[in-house]
Amino acid sequence: MRIVNQKDFAAGAIYVLAGGGFGIGAFNYTIGEAARMGPGYFPLCVGVLLVPGRAGHHGHRRAPPRGHRRPEAARPARRRRILGAVTLFGLLLQPAGLVVALAVLVVVSSMASHAFRWKGTLLNMVVLVAFSIGVFIEGINLQLPLWPTFLR
Incomplete structure (x- = not known):
């Protein structure tokens, strides 16, 4: 072989x-x-x-078609911004609360897209925060802080 x-x-x-x-x-x-x-x-x-x-992969690859572009998430700067957003979410969750951590996650990761628009980002943020509160806080009673420690 x-x-x-x-x-x-x-x-x-x-x-x-x-x-x-x-x-x-x-x-x-x-x-x-x-x-x-x-x-x-x-x-x-x-x-x-x-x-x-x-096991089934034998190393044979086809060349990408002419004019092929890499996916946006595969670009190094965008990848770093997305990983940074997830890291910030993990670091902010306990001290800043779920609402702020999710807001930072959505804004920072949305900025990684070439199609970034504030209107869509804010709408996405509101929907994601409402959905997360409904599912994790109200639905399964997860004990996460909602707001930063100085507001509690």
């Missing part, structure tokens, strides 16, 4: 090792069954899904 692409081979090896680790580690817990899942059920499923993930 000849390895055509070293990066693909390394990625496949990492998937196989991670999947094997999850699968073997799951047997330290009760697996259960689909109707009554034990704590080892999910790690076993993750392991089973990761192991064959790269």
Whole structure:
């Protein structure tokens, strides 16, 4: 067997090792069954899904069609802005509350788009905040702060 692409081979090896680790580690817990899942059920499923993930890939790639553009999320500056938005959300959630953290998440990640418009961003923010409060706070009674600590 000849390895055509070293990066693909390394990625496949990492998937196989991670999947094997999850699968073997799951047997330290009760697996259960689909109707009554034990704590080892999910790690076993993750392991089973990761192991064959790269098995059918042989490194043959077609060249992109002429005039092909990379997706917007694949551009490095946009990727950094989106990852920064998610990181800010995680850092702001406890001290600033859900409303402020979601507002920052939506505004910063929306700025990563070339089609950024304030009107659409603010509408998206209002809908996402209302939906999140309805589902997570009212629906499943998740104990998250809604507002910053100085307003509580």
